[in-house]
Amino acid sequence: METIIEIQDLEKVYQNGAIEVAALRGVNLNIHKGEFVAIMGASGSGKSTFMNILGCLDRPTRGLYCLEGLDINDYNDNELSFIRNQKVGFVFQSFNLIPRTSALKNVELPMVYGKVPASKRRKRAHELLEKVGLGERYNHMPNELSGGQKQRVAIARALTNQPPIILADEPTGNLDSRSSLEIMEIFSELNRDGNTVIIVTHEPDIAEWTHRVITFRDGLVIDDRLNQPNTTSE
Template sequence: MISIKNLNKIYKNGSVEVHALKDVNLEIEHGEFIAIMGQSGSGKSTLMNIIGCLDRPTSGEYLLDGIDISKQEQDDLSLIRNKKIGFVFQAFNLIPRTNILRNVELPMIYAKVKSSKRKQRSMELLEKVGLGDRVNHLPNELSGGQKQRVAIARALANTPPIILADEPTGNLDTQSSEDIMEIFKSLNNDGTSVILVTHEPEIARFADRVIVFRDGAIIEDSQKEGVLK
C-alpha cells in the first residue's frame, strides 16, 4: 500500500538547512495499525504530511498503491487525498457555525456525492461513533471527546482505506482518549489502515506496530508479539 524509499525532506530556514527526514525507508501494508512516536522535531509529523500528500519530499520515492506521489500535479493530489485518506487532527478542525451532520458531509460535497446520499452516509457515521442523537448540535455544544468523534466520522465519509491521525488524543482527558482509541481499534478490525502520530506510550499501545523517530530517522520499528509481519 505504502512504499517509501530513501526519503529526505529538507527545509530552508534562511541560510540554514533543516534535514527533517533522513533516508527514511518504510513499507506499510493494507490493514496495519501503526503508531509513529518521537520527540518534537523528530520528523514524525513531517512524514505524516508527506504520507497524507500535504507535502512533498525533497528526494526519494513515495508510492501509494503504486502511484508515485512526487510526480502528481496538485489537483491530482487533492483527488488522491479525498479518495484514499481520511485525516483526524488534534484540534478537531470542525466548522464552528455548522452542525455536526453538515461537518461530516463536507468531504462528500468535495467528492460531488448527491445530497441524499451524503445525508444518509453522515447519519450512519455519526451513529457509528455514538452521536446519532446529536446530529443537529453545533461543535461548541459538544465535549472534546465528542468533537473528536465527529472528526473521525468526517474522516470516514468517503470510505478511505487509510486514516491518518496526528496526536488525536492530545486535547482529551484519559477516558475520552481511551474511547477514541477504541474507535480506531474497531475501524482497524474492520480493515481500515490506521496510522497515528503520538508522543504518549499509553496511546501507542493500541497499535500493532510502533515506529520511533529521532532526528529525522527511524531508530526503532517493532511489532507486537503474535502480529504477522
C-alpha cells in the first residue's frame, strides 16, 4: 500500500522562556493511503503537537516528516500554506467556521485560496454540502446551525480540494452523543470511499470506529495497534 505519511525520529522542542519543553521525543510511524487512524493520548501526551505538525501548521524541531513524498522541512511558510490548502483537510473540535459567513461560503473558502474560479467553487461547494446532508441549508449562517450541522459543514469544507489526508482534532468533543454518531458515520463513509482519515481523540469510544489506534504518552508512541471497528455499535 502507498505510504502517505512517513515520520522518522520526529522531535519537537518548545522554548518556554529559559526552559526547553520536549513535546515530541522521537516519533516513528508511517500511515498508508486509505487508512482510518485514531491518535489517542491524555492531554500533554504530545498528540496535539503531533497533529499540528501533521497538518503543516508547525514544523518539527528535528526529524523527518514526508507528506506524499514532500519533505516538509524543504518548504517556506507560503509553500506550507499551499500544502495545507491542497493536501490537508482540517476538522476541528470547535468547528471553526468563519462567523457571519454562509455555509456555502465557508465551504468555498479553501477553493478561494486555491484560486479555483467562482462558478466551479459554487458548484463543488453545493455538491459537498449535499453529500453531508446539508444541501438545503447552504445559505444558513453558522449561528443558525446546530453543532452537528456545523461539524458537517466543516467536513464538507475539509473535502473541497480533495486532500490526501483528512485531519480531525477531537471532532466530536463539542457534540452530543447522537451528533457524534452521525459525524463518525460520515468519517467512516469517507474512509470507505478511499480517503485517509486521521482522528485525534481522547475518547476510546471514538477510537473504536477506526482501524488503527496509535497512543501517545510523554511525546512518544507507546502503542500502535490495529482495530476491528465496531460500526454497528448502538
